[in-house]
Structures are given as structure tokens and as C-alpha cells.
Amino acid sequence: MSALPRILYVEDEPDIQTVARMALEMVGGFEVRICSSGEEALQEAEDFVPDMILLDVMMPGMDGPSTLEALRKKPAFADTPVAFMTAKVQPAEVAHYKSLGAREVIAKPFDPMTLADQVRAIWES
Amino acid sequence: MSRKAVASAEIAKLLEQQRADYRARLPEQLTQLQKLADDLALGKRRQAILEELHQRLHKLAGAGGTFGLNTLSSRVQSLEQQVKDWLSDPVDTVDAAIWRSFASNLAQLRELMAESGHQAIAILPDATEEADEQAVRVWLVEDDPLVGRELAQQLESFNYEVCYFQCLSDAEQAAHTNCPDILIMDVMFEQAGENATKVLHRYPALKDIGRPLLFISSSDDFQSRVRASRLGAEGYFLKPLDVPRLINRLAEISEKRKQPPQRVLIVDDDTVLAEHYRLILLSGGMEVEVLQQPEQIIDRLEAFRPELVLMDLYMPEYRGQDLAGVIRQYENWAGLPIVFLSAETDLNVQIQAVGTGADDFLTKPISGTHLLAAVRVRIARARQLSAQISRDSLTGLLKHAAIKEMVDIEAARSQRIGKPVTVAMLDIDHFKTVNDTYGHAVGDLVISSVAMLLRQRLRRSDIIGRYGGEEFAVILPECSAEDACRLLEDIRLRFSTVHFNHEGREFSCTLSAGLASSRELPNHGGAELLVAADEALYSAKRGGRDQVQVA
Structure with missing residues (x-):
């Protein structure tokens, strides 16, 4: 069995951070590092070396897509699986986010009890 | 997966x-x-x-x-x-x-x-508060009605509420809808030809009632003792019963149940994670505080008096080991359990961390259940240890040093929660005369009867200590001076009606008490409240003894 995935979760809203941490750590048993902005994520990623990255699309400062773009420029994260998290999940938008290099789009609000399974499925796909 | x-x-x-x-x-x-x-x-x-x-x-x-x-x-x-x-x-x-x-x-x-x-779902109120004033409920399962009724009567005289069952199936029936605080069970049920330690699994509601279990038995056989221990029994008493010993054990058990909430301090720079751990520990009924500025650790220890510190190993400015080292420099915190929590899986690093003053190492990510269990067990053990050091052997009450520590803790808690704490000092009047006239053994009996009376009359959450020879200290959390005064007046009156007997000579004693409440003396710390209560006690003595005075 492979080691528990390390997940970097980038989200600016503290309340959602808390729930996501519960969902991923307690339910999923993942190791989770949470960043409140794209800038912070770029710094933390080097040290944390995530197996997978979850990016909120809309954040003040660097939004999700530009964070992804910056991450992809770093060789260490050129291939790290990334999923966007967003409330808008029109098929056209999903296709757009995937074209940016995301593996999947997770709809918000997420169900805390099933988020971990969703993430694991994306990670294993 | x-x-x-x-x-x-x-x-x-x-x-x-x-x-x-x-x-x-x-x-x-x-x-x-x-x-x-x-x-x-x-x-x-x-x-x-x-x-x-x-x-x-x-x-x-x-x-x-x-x-x-x-x-x-x-x-x-x-x-x-x-x-x-x-x-x-x-x-x-x-x-x-x-x-x-x-x-x-x-x-x-x-x-x-x-x-x-x-x-929104209402948060359920904590049921423990309500239980405070109630007597401890004991279920007694014993097939011999003579033994059963006799024991029930004796337990009742010690303020236990006893429910008597003559056979296991009656108790099983009751266990479907009800629950005692403590369960006492005979081992041999002659008529049914049953050995309770063998057949308890046939009574699932009773077996899984989740309450302390004591066995009483007329035969001392090793196999039954082993089975009793497997069932998690907290005692095995042989008939004919030594009732005072049984009562003592019951008191120990119910004391354990009425212990104040465990206090945990979390030191972690990650606010979200700290909050997450806080919620888990809170859900286990603990009192939890989070410290984000490690520089303030000693001040926070003094103010909150945690019984365990849960600390992240890696923080931006200081390592967990550094902080543990600082804590250990203070003599009064040398025994405080410190547990590191980190994603570090390198055993050597863990060993080294523990070597610098921590008691244990928990690896992240950790499940809530695991974290709760680890913390709870460590605090329970620390309490057990300190109880052995801090209890007076004659009365089972806290000793001088321990009660002084508790008064500090309770004074701090009272400030935190904004409710008054009242401290009382009690002294047996003319105790020296008792000792001189009837001997020390009788004197000891008088002292332990005050201890017993205090235990019976005070609430579960009150803290009682033997302060000196014939002097007692009582801490009444969340209790005003008026309520405390009423309580102690009642105890004073009851004590004066107790008749002691020695070689055919009957005598009785009285006691004096002084009390001080944080509401009337808002700027007093624990030690100052004790001094104020002591002064009130002396004015009760000067006022003619057998009375209660308020500072």
C-alpha cells in the first residue's frame, strides 16, 4: 500500500478550511497542509512536497488558475495532480479548468463526509 | 480503499x-x-x-x-x-x-x-452538573435476601441509593431502561447454579452497562477472580463482608467519577489545526486552551494550570524540545506531562525529542479517538500518582500541600468562568481534650467522622482536605458565601449531634468554621482566600466556638 497522500489545500475562507481539514484528516486520514493564498501555497509547496493539490478557484490576490500556472513552472510540481474547487460547475467551465492542467473539478459546497473519497478517486485516477 | x-x-x-x-x-x-x-x-x-x-x-x-x-x-x-x-x-x-x-x-x-x-441542532447540556447533588446509585445483585437486605441497609446509611435485585435476570431487565452508578454483584447464585463471572455474557445489557463493577463472593477461587478481572471488575470482596472496606472502595470509585474535567493546553502555531484538536478534546469533556505565542508558556501554565501540554514539535521560532526544556526548568512544572505531536516518523528524532523532557510522542495525522484516548489515559495516570502522594492516609482527604494547590486552581478557574468560589476552614473544638481524655485512637475516630460527614454533605465537585491535625479545608466551586454558610451550618449542627462512645463513656464534639468567598474578596488569589478563611475561623473560635463565621 502506498503512503497516505499529502494534500496541499489552498483556500482563503477560514471556515471552509476547518471543515476541509476535518474532512480530509479525520475522515480521509490524509496528511493535510492548508494555505490561505496562492502566494503562500507557492512557498509552502516546496517544503511540504504534496502528492496532490486542491485549489480554490476564486481567491483574493492570486486566484486558483494563476496559482496553478505558477506551480507548473516549478519542475517539482510540473506533474502533481491538481483539482480545482469551485461553485460554478458548468460543463464548459469544467472543460476550461481541465485545459489549464487540472485533473478534475470538485463542486462546492462539498459534502465533508465524502470529500476524502472524491479526492482519493481523483488521486488514484 | x-x-x-x-x-x-x-x-x-x-x-x-x-x-x-x-x-x-x-x-x-x-x-x-x-x-x-x-x-x-x-x-x-x-x-x-x-x-x-x-x-x-x-x-x-x-x-x-x-x-x-x-x-x-x-x-x-x-x-x-x-x-x-x-x-x-x-x-x-x-x-x-x-x-x-x-x-x-x-x-x-x-x-x-x-x-x-x-x-440548528441544540448542543445538549452536560448531564454531569445535574447529577451533582444526587446520591450515588448502587445496584446490588445478590441471591441471598438476608445478605442482600443487610448490605443494602448499610450502604444506605452511608448515603448510597441502593436498588436490590435477587437474580441476574431481574437486573438485566432493569438494565434495558435504567442504569446505576456502580454495580455490585454476587459471584455464586446457588438456586440458579450460576457463577456470575461465567454467565454474565448471557445478560448483555447488564454486562455492557459501562459502569464500575464490584464482585462479592464467599469463595476465593482464582479462576473466578481472573474472569472478574476480564470483565473489568474494580474489586472482589470476600464474604463475610468487611463493609467499611467496601464503602471505601465505593467512595474511591465515585470520587473517580466526579473528578473535575481534565485540563489540556495545546501549543501550536497552526490555528486551524489547534482548533481542530481543541474541538476533539472538548468533545471528550475536557477543558482546553490554545497557546499561539510560545513566549507566554509559563504565564499560561500559571493561569490555566493544565494537566497535560500537547505541543507541536516544529514551530516557526522554537522547537517543541526548546519549550519542553524551558518548562522543565521550573520546579513546579517538572512533573507536567508533555506530549509532542508531529508528522515526524523518524524513530530516532522521536526518541531524541522524548529525551529532552517530553513524556510521549504522537504521530500526525492522528484520529480523534486515538488522540482523546492518549490524552485521557495520561492525565488519569498523572492524577492517580498525585493522589497517592497527596492523600491523607487516615481520612483519604487531600493533604495540606495538595489542597493549597487546588485552591489556586479553583481560584483561577473561578476568575475564568466568572463564578464565585468559597473557601472554608474547619476546626474541631477542644480536640486536645478528646485526645488527652480518650486517647489518640478515639481522636482519630473523631477526625475521620468529620471527614465522612464532609464527604456526605458536600457536593461532588467540592474539594475537601485535611489541612492540619484537626483542621480541615474545603473548596466550594461555583458557590456563594451565603450558600456555603448554610451548608456549613448544617454540617456543624449534624456534627454536634454525633455521639461517640468510648468504654461506656459517651461524649460529643463541636466544630468551628470560617469561610471566605471570591465574590466578597475579588482580588484575592487562592492563598489569600485561605488566609481570610483562617482568620474567620479564629474569630469563630474567639466568639465562643461551635459557630460559622464569614470573612
């Missing part, structure tokens, strides 16, 4: 707590949004306000959905879309009436919040 690390019920409970917190903060958020919308209608800095509104509405839509406020969330989403459209359109083309209608739409969110608020 999904792995549920923590019981879903527990997570559901934590989530509900988060939800309640979020809902509590919602009105403030809506007020701020309302203010922005009003400014918008007034035509001030429109572009900047729209951007701010967009951010806030977006957050509200996302978080609201996460916390189950779905109607609110979708309504907010459409407001967010509206703002987004305005942002992409030149702002001055929009008519002022539209701003006003936007503001009034926003105002309607408040009603949605109220609706959702009704659905």
Missing part, C-alpha cells in the same frame, strides 16, 4: 459545532454586507465597494453551503452574480433604484438566516 479514521458520529458532532459557530457569526457578516450595500446606494466609492462585496458574497455563498445553509447560499450566489455583472459593466450606467433594490434583497437574507437558525 476508503479509510474512516474517526467514527462518523464524532465527526458529525464536530461539524455540528462548527456549523453552530458559523451561524453565530453570521449576523455580524450580514450587518457588514448591509453596510456596504447602503454605501453603494449612497454612491460612495462604487468600484471599490463592488469589489469588496464580490469577495464577501463569494465567501458567504461557499461557506454557507458548506455549513448546510443551502437556501441562503443559493440566494447569495445570485446576488454575487449581479455584483459580478456590475463589475464588468461600467458602473455609472446603472440606475440608483437598482442599488436600493439590491440593498433590500440583501436585507432579506437575514430572514433566511433566522429560518435556518431554527434547524
Whole structure:
């Protein structure tokens, strides 16, 4: 069995951070590092070396897509699986986010009890 | 291969707590949004306000959905879309009436919040408070009615509420709907030809009642003792019963159950994670504080007096080992259990960390159940150890040093929760005469009868200590001077009616008491309250003894 995935979760809203941490750590048993902005994520990623990255699309400062773009420029994260998290999940938008290099789009609000399974499925796909 | 690390019920409970917190903060958020919308209608800095509104509405839509406020969330989403459209359109083309209608739409969110608020699950009140004043309920299962009734009677005279069952199936029946505090069970049921330690599994409700279990038996056989221990029994007493010993054990057990909540200090720079651990420990009934500035660790230890420190190994400025080292430099914190929590899996690093003054190492990620169990067990062991050092052997009450420490803890707690604590000092009048006339053995009996009386009459949460020879100290948390005075008056009267017998000579004693309450003496720490109570005791003595005085 492979080691528990390390997940970097980038989200600016503290309340959602808390729930996501519960969902991923307690339910999923993942190791989770949470960043409140794209800038912070770029710094933390080097040290944390995530197996997978979850990016909120809309954040003040660097939004999700530009964070992804910056991450992809770093060789260490050129291939790290990334999923966007967003409330808008029109098929056209999903296709757009995937074209940016995301593996999947997770709809918000997420169900805390099933988020971990969703993430694991994306990670294993 | 999904792995549920923590019981879903527990997570559901934590989530509900988060939800309640979020809902509590919602009105403030809506007020701020309302203010922005009003400014918008007034035509001030429109572009900047729209951007701010967009951010806030977006957050509200996302978080609201996460916390189950779905109607609110979708309504907010459409407001967010509206703002987004305005942002992409030149702002001055929009008519002022539209701003006003936007503001009034926003105002309607408040009603949605109220609706959702009704659905919020109420946090259940803690049942332990209510149980405080009640007698300890004992279930006695014994097939010999003579032995059963006799024992029940004796237990009742010690303030236990006894429910007597003549056979296991009657008790099993009762266990379906009811529950005692302690279960006492005979081993041999002659008529049924049953050995309770063997057949208890046939009575599942009784077996899994989850309460302390004591066995009484006329035969001392090793196999039954082993089976009793496997059933988790906390005692095995041989008949004919030594009732005082049995009572002692019952008192020990019920004391264990009425212990104050365990106190844990979390030191972690990650606020979200710290909050997460805090919620888990809170759900286990503990008192928890979080410290984010490691520099203040010693002050916080003094103020909160935790019984265990849970510390992240890696923090930005200091390592966990550094802080543990600092704590150990202070003599009074040398014994404080420190547990490191970290994702570090290198055993050598763990060993080294423990070598620098920590007691244990827990590896992240850790499940809630595991964390709770690890913390609970360590604090329980620390308490057990300190109880052995701090209890007086004659009375089983706290010794001088221990009661002084407790008074500090309770004074600090009283400040924290904003409820008064009252401290009382009691002294047996003319005790020296008793010793001189009847001998020390009788003197000891008088002392232990005061101890017994205090134990019986005071609440579960009160703390009783033997301060000196014939002097007692009592701490009454969340109790005003008036209530304390009434309580001690009652104890004084009862004590004066107790008749002691020695070689045919009958005598009785009286006691004096002085008390001091934090409400009347707000700036007093624990030690000062004790001094004030002691002074009140002396004025009771000077006033003619056999009385209670308030400082």
C-alpha cells in the first residue's frame, strides 16, 4: 500500500478550511497542509512536497488558475495532480479548468463526509 | 480503499459545532454586507465597494453551503452574480433604484438566516452538573435476601441509593431502561447454579452497562477472580463482608467519577489545526486552551494550570524540545506531562525529542479517538500518582500541600468562568481534650467522622482536605458565601449531634468554621482566600466556638 497522500489545500475562507481539514484528516486520514493564498501555497509547496493539490478557484490576490500556472513552472510540481474547487460547475467551465492542467473539478459546497473519497478517486485516477 | 479514521458520529458532532459557530457569526457578516450595500446606494466609492462585496458574497455563498445553509447560499450566489455583472459593466450606467433594490434583497437574507437558525441542532447540556447533588446509585445483585437486605441497609446509611435485585435476570431487565452508578454483584447464585463471572455474557445489557463493577463472593477461587478481572471488575470482596472496606472502595470509585474535567493546553502555531484538536478534546469533556505565542508558556501554565501540554514539535521560532526544556526548568512544572505531536516518523528524532523532557510522542495525522484516548489515559495516570502522594492516609482527604494547590486552581478557574468560589476552614473544638481524655485512637475516630460527614454533605465537585491535625479545608466551586454558610451550618449542627462512645463513656464534639468567598474578596488569589478563611475561623473560635463565621 502506498503512503497516505499529502494534500496541499489552498483556500482563503477560514471556515471552509476547518471543515476541509476535518474532512480530509479525520475522515480521509490524509496528511493535510492548508494555505490561505496562492502566494503562500507557492512557498509552502516546496517544503511540504504534496502528492496532490486542491485549489480554490476564486481567491483574493492570486486566484486558483494563476496559482496553478505558477506551480507548473516549478519542475517539482510540473506533474502533481491538481483539482480545482469551485461553485460554478458548468460543463464548459469544467472543460476550461481541465485545459489549464487540472485533473478534475470538485463542486462546492462539498459534502465533508465524502470529500476524502472524491479526492482519493481523483488521486488514484 | 476508503479509510474512516474517526467514527462518523464524532465527526458529525464536530461539524455540528462548527456549523453552530458559523451561524453565530453570521449576523455580524450580514450587518457588514448591509453596510456596504447602503454605501453603494449612497454612491460612495462604487468600484471599490463592488469589489469588496464580490469577495464577501463569494465567501458567504461557499461557506454557507458548506455549513448546510443551502437556501441562503443559493440566494447569495445570485446576488454575487449581479455584483459580478456590475463589475464588468461600467458602473455609472446603472440606475440608483437598482442599488436600493439590491440593498433590500440583501436585507432579506437575514430572514433566511433566522429560518435556518431554527434547524440548528441544540448542543445538549452536560448531564454531569445535574447529577451533582444526587446520591450515588448502587445496584446490588445478590441471591441471598438476608445478605442482600443487610448490605443494602448499610450502604444506605452511608448515603448510597441502593436498588436490590435477587437474580441476574431481574437486573438485566432493569438494565434495558435504567442504569446505576456502580454495580455490585454476587459471584455464586446457588438456586440458579450460576457463577456470575461465567454467565454474565448471557445478560448483555447488564454486562455492557459501562459502569464500575464490584464482585462479592464467599469463595476465593482464582479462576473466578481472573474472569472478574476480564470483565473489568474494580474489586472482589470476600464474604463475610468487611463493609467499611467496601464503602471505601465505593467512595474511591465515585470520587473517580466526579473528578473535575481534565485540563489540556495545546501549543501550536497552526490555528486551524489547534482548533481542530481543541474541538476533539472538548468533545471528550475536557477543558482546553490554545497557546499561539510560545513566549507566554509559563504565564499560561500559571493561569490555566493544565494537566497535560500537547505541543507541536516544529514551530516557526522554537522547537517543541526548546519549550519542553524551558518548562522543565521550573520546579513546579517538572512533573507536567508533555506530549509532542508531529508528522515526524523518524524513530530516532522521536526518541531524541522524548529525551529532552517530553513524556510521549504522537504521530500526525492522528484520529480523534486515538488522540482523546492518549490524552485521557495520561492525565488519569498523572492524577492517580498525585493522589497517592497527596492523600491523607487516615481520612483519604487531600493533604495540606495538595489542597493549597487546588485552591489556586479553583481560584483561577473561578476568575475564568466568572463564578464565585468559597473557601472554608474547619476546626474541631477542644480536640486536645478528646485526645488527652480518650486517647489518640478515639481522636482519630473523631477526625475521620468529620471527614465522612464532609464527604456526605458536600457536593461532588467540592474539594475537601485535611489541612492540619484537626483542621480541615474545603473548596466550594461555583458557590456563594451565603450558600456555603448554610451548608456549613448544617454540617456543624449534624456534627454536634454525633455521639461517640468510648468504654461506656459517651461524649460529643463541636466544630468551628470560617469561610471566605471570591465574590466578597475579588482580588484575592487562592492563598489569600485561605488566609481570610483562617482568620474567620479564629474569630469563630474567639466568639465562643461551635459557630460559622464569614470573612
